[in-house]
Amino acid sequence: LLSVWSSLGLDRTDRLLISSDPQALQVQINNLIQELGKTNQEVSYLKSQLSSQHHQISSCAGSTFTVWGKQSCPKVNGTELVYNGFTSGSQYNEKGNGVNTLCLPHDPENLLTTISVSTGNDYAHLYGAEYQLNIGRVRIDDNVPCAVCRTTMASSTIMIPGKRSCPIHWQKQYTGILTANWYDYQESEYLCIDNDPDYVEGSRRNENGRLFYPVKTVCGSLPCPPYENGNLLSCVVCSK
Incomplete structure (x- = not known):
C-alpha cells in the first residue's frame, strides 16, 4: 500500500483519505494498472523498432572479397561463403580479352538472349587458370579454385602487398x-x-590459360632498402 501511495505522489492527508475509502483506492489502483499497461506497450514498441533497425543495419553492412586459391572462406567470425568456383581469365599470351580475373561459379546459367557479330572470330575468350608454382599440396599446372566471401563485420576490405x-x-x-x-x-x-592453397581435383594437366607466377622485387625505382632485390612478396587481405 505504501508503494502505491508513493507512486501516486500522495501526501499524508491523501493517504488517510484513501485508507478510509476503499472504493477510491481501487480507482487509483486501476488507473495505475492502466498507466503501467501503456508503458509496457511503449517498451514493446521501442524494442520492435530497435530490432528492425538492427536488422536493417546488419543487412546493409558488409564487404565482399575473393580468396584466390581456396574453395572455402577464412574461419573468421562474421565471414561467410557467397559461392565458390573456378578462377578464370585471359590466356597468358593473347593480346585482348579482359584484364581482370574472375571467379566462375560451378553452376553456370546460359545466356538466353540471341546476339550476332560481324565475323565468326569477333569474340573475347575466357580460360581457366593454372598455378605456376609448387607449394603445399599444389603443383605446377594445377587448376586454381576461388571463393567469393562476405564479411558482415566490416564495410571495407583491402589487399596489402608485401605484408x-x-x-x-x-x-x-x-x-x-x-x-x-x-x-x-x-x-x-x-x-x-x-x-595454403587448394587445387581443382582432376585438373593436373598443362592446358595454360590465366597463369599465376610468384612475384619478385626488382630494385631501382623500387627503393631498396626497405625492399631487397629478388625477394618473393607476401600479401594479406584485411577488413574493417
Whole structure:
C-alpha cells in the first residue's frame, strides 16, 4: 500500500483519505494498472523498432572479397561463403580479352538472349587458370579454385602487398603469396593467392590459360632498402 501511495505522489492527508475509502483506492489502483499497461506497450514498441533497425543495419553492412586459391572462406567470425568456383581469365599470351580475373561459379546459367557479330572470330575468350608454382599440396599446372566471401563485420576490405599483418583495428582475413603473369607475357592483375592453397581435383594437366607466377622485387625505382632485390612478396587481405 505504501508503494502505491508513493507512486501516486500522495501526501499524508491523501493517504488517510484513501485508507478510509476503499472504493477510491481501487480507482487509483486501476488507473495505475492502466498507466503501467501503456508503458509496457511503449517498451514493446521501442524494442520492435530497435530490432528492425538492427536488422536493417546488419543487412546493409558488409564487404565482399575473393580468396584466390581456396574453395572455402577464412574461419573468421562474421565471414561467410557467397559461392565458390573456378578462377578464370585471359590466356597468358593473347593480346585482348579482359584484364581482370574472375571467379566462375560451378553452376553456370546460359545466356538466353540471341546476339550476332560481324565475323565468326569477333569474340573475347575466357580460360581457366593454372598455378605456376609448387607449394603445399599444389603443383605446377594445377587448376586454381576461388571463393567469393562476405564479411558482415566490416564495410571495407583491402589487399596489402608485401605484408603478413594488418593495420591496427583491421581484421586479418587471410595471408598469401603475391602473384601475376610472367614478366614477358601479357599484363595481368597482381592477386593474393592463399598461403595454403587448394587445387581443382582432376585438373593436373598443362592446358595454360590465366597463369599465376610468384612475384619478385626488382630494385631501382623500387627503393631498396626497405625492399631487397629478388625477394618473393607476401600479401594479406584485411577488413574493417
